[in-house]
Amino acid sequence: MPGIDGYTPPASYAPIWTFLGIGILVLIAAWYLFIWWWSRRKHRMPPSTPTQNVLLEAGLLKNKYYDLIDEVEQSWRQGDLSTRAAHQKLGTLVRFFVFESSGRKAQVMTLEDLNQANLHSVADAVEQYYPAEFAAVEQGDLPSSAGIAREVVGTWN
Incomplete structure (x- = not known):
């Protein structure tokens, strides 16, 4: 109103x-x-216990990757993996080993990134795997490539 x-x-x-x-x-x-x-x-994270033996842990990690490399080689010998797939797996294993042992994200780096990050041993291994990974016709010497992967794992500090 x-x-x-x-x-x-x-x-x-x-x-x-x-x-x-x-x-x-x-x-x-x-x-x-x-x-x-x-x-x-x-x-606050619970305080971590100091590592008693860093060398033991590094040795266990290296043994893990040696076993994985052996598995790739064994699968290739049995015909379960092609030469190309075996080389791809070796390249992946080497990259993940570096990631697990140092925390550096090598698994997502290109070849140029690996060289720029001063991961030359990994870059050299990956560079040797590239022809077998990307060739039009399957090629490559897998036992030699597995040896290169073992060398990278064995000499990594």
Whole structure:
């Protein structure tokens, strides 16, 4: 109903709506503060026990990769793997060995990246695998290539 001058006075709302709106804004601000605090908080890892024998762990890792190289060679000899697939697996094994032993992401590096990262022994091995991996006709000497992979694993420090 219009007022005296033809204008309608402003509607009055219950005070609960004001408090509810302020409460929602406070909850949103608290949520952002919580997220900020949680992301800034240092997540404490349990203290790791000092490695008693780093050489033993390195030896176990090398033995693991020697066994994997032997498996690739065995599969190739049995005819389960083609020469191309065997060379691809050797290249992958060498790259993952470097990743597991040093943390360097050699498994995603190109040949040029390997050379720029001073991973020359790995780069040389991968470069020798490329012709067998990408040739139109299957070629390559897998026992020799497996020996190269063993040499990279054996001489890695």
